[in-house]
Amino acid sequence: SSSRPTAAGSAIGISSSVPRRGVFNDWKLDLFYTEIPHEFTSNYRLLWNGEGSDDLNLGGLTPGGTVNAATTQANIQQTLTQTEESDLGLVRKQGGFNVEKYLTNEWRVFGGYNLEKREGERPFGAVFGGGGGGGNVEIPESIDYETQNFLAGLRFDDGLNNLNLQAEASLFRNRTGTMTFENPLFITTNTIIGVPPTTFTSGRYDLYPDNDYYNLLGEYGRNFPDFYKARLTAVASLAWMKQDDDLIAPTTFSLAGGNINGVSTENVWNTTRANSKQSADAEINTQLFSLGLVMSPTDKLDVEGKIRYYETENKTEFFACNPLTGQWGRLLNDGSGGSFVVPNPTPGNNPSGTLQTAYNQAGCNVAAVQALGLVPSAGNVKIRNTPYDYKQMNYVLSGDYDLGRASSLNLTLEREEFDRAYRERDSTWENSFELGYTNRGFSFGTIRVSAEYAERRGDDYSVEADPNSTSAIFGPAPVANGTNVASWIHAPSGLRKIRPCGSGSNHPERPPERDRHRVDGRRPRSSVPEQ
Template sequence: MKWTTILRVLLGALIPVCALLSPGGLAQAQTVKHGDVEVGQRGLAGDRASSKFQEYRQLPTGLFLNRLHLDLGDGNDNRYLHLRATRVAQEDQRVLLSLGLYGRARLDLEWDQTPHLLSATGRTLFAQSPSGVFAMPLQTRQDLNKLVTTDTNPGQGGVQPDLNALGNLINGTARGVDLSTQRKTGKASLRYTPAQEWDVRVQYSIEDRSGAKPLGANFGFNLAELPEPVDYRTQEFKISSEYADRRWDARFDYSASAFNNSVDAMIWDNPFVTANAVGSPSRGRLGIFPDNTAQNVAFSGAVNLPQATRLATTVSYGWRRQNAPFLPFTINSAVAALPTYPALPATSLNGAVNTLLTNVSLTSRPARNLSLNGRYRYYDYDNRTPSLLFTKYIGYDNQLSGDARRSLPIAYTRQNAGLDLGYQFVKGASLKLGYGWENWDRTHRDARKVDEKAFQTALNLTPADWLALRTSYTRSARKTHEYDAEEHVAHETFPQGESGLGQHPDLRKFDMASRDRDRVEGMAQVTPVDALSFSASVGYANDDFVESAYGLRGDRNGNVSFDVSYSPTERFTLFAGYTWEDYKYQQKSRQRTPASGSNPANDKPANDWLSDMGDGVNTVIAGLSGALIPRKIDLDVDYSVSKSKGTIQTRTPGKPDIVTTAQNYPDTHSRLHQAAATLRYHLSASVVPRFEYRYERYSSDYFYRTNLSPFMGAVDASTTSAAFLGATQPDYRAHIVSFVIGYTF
């Protein structure tokens, strides 16, 4: 459907709504019913330069409009207008305007903004044009080329460049760059109810994303980290119609979306090379997200049957298209001039994916204390994109490879079925038994057929009004049939049957590998008296990849949490909570040399290595809320701290005879402290000023982000011919003080 047609449909649908709202003039009939506004003054102090401080928000100093609510209606409470605005005129503002006629029509106009500050320390050597071209001064590139090719220590193997001179030139030339994105979404939604049983909805939305995010651009032997331009627009149109009465209902849905990227490709200078040559490009080029469209149509319905039974079904069909022109193999003119330079197998992808979804569910209560729930789901991802054979390819704009590569239209069918039986054997006690089945049928993946069966039992107990207990246990087993570890690689990387696959034949990918899973969950809610309530939950899951000699072999995670609330008087409430989360993973691999020609692979078990990884998070919250003087002065105080730790412990159980990359990595840590206090003074029923103080402190220790700068050659010699952005998220400590006046009318 063309977008001009969509807009005509939307505008046409607005006509009857406007007619409903306009008799007598909506504005003339309106009277103010309710509203409130909050205006404040904010001050900031502390070390808050880190992007982490305002990662998804904006906290401007000075005067700000925090909230504006307005409700209008006519004297008969038929027509209405609602306005909701928060953080007005800020980068994270949201505005919603709703107007309508109760029971007949409603129009919503919404505007929403979401910022994302990725880093405030980014610096780049490049100047960017709007079309996605990143250029450097020729003199700077010539100076860098001379430095990386001049050997300052001929007595040592390889070229030993002057690291100090390189660092001074790169760090001194790099300039600040904005690494942030901004999402702006506008939405218009119309709901029209011509009859009590009939509902029609139309919606149009447009979302723009702009800014820049870090991207690593590789030449094979050196790299340049770039601020990838973000300039996306996504438009979406939806229409639905539903009819429902006491016995049955039916619904139709249609949706269409279009994604447009104003930058088709990125082109950048090689900071260390100034002239094209085979194996040494002076520029790089990379295609980024292409334009694409998607449409979907769905029919759903439900009917009530005898014996308290209801049958519901949904059938949905969608189609996705992408046909952006292919870029040439390379921007390197020296490679493109070779007599063996290949032609593209097609001018564009002609990408086409069709999807089919079917859902069927049956719920029944054949007896007062017995319930049944059956379900079936079928999803087919039919990838009709042509499979293209690239007889040769050029990696990193570097040089021509004689190997062939084939694009694979990966597709799959997924089926799910389940049956649950619930039985209430006494009042306040019920038991649930469940069975589930899942089947995957994939193409161009290592395992074509995968089945999983799951059994579940759950017990709910409410022996008293003040006590509720719930527990459940699930056991599932996933079985892979005829796993071929090299099928995908062979089809894609060696389509003509070459040997020398580097992948270990016993490696199993975790999303297709056979797996046994056990999951236990429990929950308790206790309210012995009205003033005291307590809740706790616990969970544990263990995944055992029973047939994976290599790859992910185990995945265990657990969590414990509790919350308590106590009101010693009607004026005060105290609360506290704690959450513990723990995740453990185990994987096994082998340092090996693939087969090459007549030389077999080095497949000695002594070259195996094991890795144990873990992530843990502890969170504590506490606070109080109450009235210092009833109906006059209120006080809210809360504090929270969250600590996380990550570990990677790697070892070689044998005595390897080739160099292994297995090593232990430093532990990672992060902490976030937050404390807040709010004091409200009820000056009158309509005027409530308040004083707010907030303290935040964030600290982290991530070895891979420590001391990042545009030049890292002094830290790692392998990055001598590289230019980074130096994008970090430093620690911060901030004090936020606000004075806000709220007025209700």
């Protein structure tokens, strides 16, 4: 054995170096450190002081604007002309180590750790005012990220069997949890009444949350040299992604003197008790299992088969309801706007005398609201998140047959199945057949020709991917003359968001499916010009 320290470097970013040390067939240690700068813009005009912090204060403008929008806009333009251009960028620093140790000739352990930090600023689009925002402004988002990655594993290799077991963890931390910025705009309010636009002097964003990722991976391979030179492979992987960030209050303002749909807003939205839960409690888990077999039944024929299963499970749930008031919906842009649902006020939809506050008495209980049997004021108000997840199965069978020393024929059969939650189609499946020919016997290079046929099918199409996430589930649809029903037809069947083309049924709930025919031929072209 020999001990040999080495070092390697490259010109990536500011610096990049990888010193190594080890003993051949015994142990190895790699240390690395890199710094990579990234510039987003070099002509940014900064209106705020406190760049890089969690609190941005206007330097020469009045927060919330002045007497009207026109005067406020003129003041902003004048300040911009007097502001010098500056850079917005960040630097990524990463360092760590990888280590490997042989226990025997067959067994070895390995591990690693790295720490990555990103610090700086980048452009961030902020919206303020009204339901969708009465104005847009680009603020400098403060970046102060830290990610720690851990890896540990065990490997075995005796020439016939290969085994790899490893555990991995990635821990992300955002040192700037929330960012507050003073608002330079004179905004337009929406939904809330009784609160002047100049009240909204600042805005707050809850930035990327701290989150953890964990993964367990097992891989196994086995050679069968006496059984058609076969090799069996198997993979199993389990992963967990979690974050439980504390939720922030919908607004920082007291909203004194205001009301939304007849309910006072004073001091009932500037507290975390206005949220239906106090922390995110978000979790997404994944599973992956794969089994493959490769063999050569004859000297000219290679055959491969593979089965793969993948699943994501989303356990995240949030309801948009304020327990302090019982109101269903949410504030927008720190309270300057809102999106709420109440009983429909158009005469004829609900019993005479129905109050706007009728839903509030249900105490944020969906079943209790539905039991009232009242027609909601709108059908598209989001009241719940949609926890997207799915299951996927893949089956592949392929073969490659040598026609001669330089040519071969290959065939691939494949099937893919999706089972989705909260999609327009719960299940889809696709079958494909591909035949190819390869010839490497020409002096100018290799010729490849292939033909493919594939068909995709699925179950019935639903125009509403997640009907339980909107206010339409609170009660029956409106029937009274003069009712604005636009929010109930936001996804009509005649205007499908997804309409696969091709042959198939024209049934409104079973749209045309997709068939694919493809012929492909390739020959290399020389990069040397002809003389």
